[in-house]
Amino acid sequence: MTFLQPLILAALPLIGLPIIIHLINQRRFQTMQWAAMMFLVSAKALSRGYSRLRHWLIMMLRMLAVAAILLAASRPLSRGWLALAGGGRADTSIVILDRSPSMQQQDPTAEDSNSKLDTGRRQLIQSLATLATGRLVILTDPEQKPLEVESPAALADLAAPVASPTDVPLLLQSAYDYVRENSIGSTEIWLCSDQRHNDWNPESGEWSGMREAFAKLPQQVRFQLLS
Template sequence: MTFLNTALLAALSLGLIPILIHLLNRQRFKQVDFPTLRFLKEMQRQKMRQVKIRQIILLLLRTLAVLFLVLALTRPVIRSTAGILPGVEAKSTVVLILDRSASMQSETPSGTRFRDVQTRAQEILASMGDNDEIQIVWADPKPKLFPESPTTHIALVREAIVDAEATYQGGDLVYALQSARRILGASQNLHKEVYVLSDFSGSAWLEEMPELELLPDDVRLFLIPTRDDSRRNMGIVNARITSRLITPGRPVELAFQAYNSGSVPAEERIVSVYVSGRRVAQTRVSLQAGRQQEYRIKFVPEEPGSQTGYVRIEDPDDFAADDKREFVLRVPPRLQVALVGAEGPAKQLTGLAMNPTSDPDAFVQVQKFLPAEFETADWSGVDVIIIVDSPEFGIGFESR
């Protein structure tokens, strides 16, 4: 016999409570002899014996009720050895579905969630018989099997579980259950069991299960969550530059989405923006559990060119892998504008509006072209083309 919730075995001590209550409630009477009542003593002795017997029976029933309740919560599993023929042991085929998605790296007081999954998987292996078959289904986005078919070499499976590590990708427990269905469908053993060990987070376990039957009726399914349900985790989902016109020395707007996948609210979490390794902006974020929200923050790029940056949550939580999200910022050193049109006031005023002093170091540099030059000019270094009072262009321009 093995227990799926071994931590609750300590609660068996609660069976002492009815006994203590019985002992504390025992009434002690002061004995006073009355001569006129001596004929009733024999009747009293018989009555007290009956009362004591009833009290002992009630005490035993109450104690057993507490013990059976605790044992039921520990979820005992008894493997039957009764085969179809006398003296023949009934074999079992066991499928272990193990979640090693990114959320399993979350820290708990006793280690990571994946470490808890490894420990509980070893407990299941210890309860198996020598002739039982077992196979692991790693609940990755595309489930992986180990070994390729069910095996009786428990030591091989145990070693694979010990050497495994949580990944940085998602998971799919429903797809893994479908793989388990195919494995057990080919098994000829009498007993078939599936153990799912996971934190059952939203990325791996759907809120609305598909209508199709995941497992047949002759398969016993055990869902075993990680022991620590309380988690503190807020992550950055994405980050992107929303400003259209980016110039050195002018504010740039960055939008990022934060998602609280934990079970507790996130209060005043510090979020910073870094560009080229230097912090350029900072804000505070508060978010309820299970909520996702977009935030916007501005900063001023000081240098032109392509730069890498990232948004990061400064104070760590139970899962650090999603605390950072990168982005790319391109700050052009110059904005090359081509002004095409016939010479006249409109063309002249447009050029002055973009670069009033004709400063060669200004951010906007204006090049002027006549309509006849439009079809033959080299536009490879031009960012913007402005057409002012120009006639219709020929076929050559349309083809370009």
């Protein structure tokens, strides 16, 4: 397990705080003359063992609560079976839309006369709504800042087609920068593209560097290609 804020774990000794408070409280006792001792004696005799057990259970729960708060604040990241056990839902979904002129072609697989971009957008909306992702970020232009939207339905009104090719490596670089700068959790990057050569530049040296950079990220990053 890794943590996004590992420095907070340095405060783990605070788990002992409930015990310290209890000991300080015990020292702060007052002394007083008391007449009705017979009731105190009866009260002490009643359920003595259960009282001690309850007292220690409450103390344990308090310590666990402090530990849970510290652990949550350090933002742990899980992989493998732990991630599966945690539900597998991505914390953030980044959508990269290919708006090149080739995406305006009519989709031969579609039943209506929509373009590949419209079809891709529609399928993205359906998929993201089903998966119920946490945060949704749209990347359409590397020179513009990533746009955070409230729901997948906002995709329908965004990303008008452009006349120039889409630089997919650069968009992926922007996605990498966003993930690194915002310290987000597990991330899914959705690529909607028709995989044209001039958009993807497969011979470019950027791909190997990018592969290494994404692998070094502490959080899990998955790629979904909608081709």
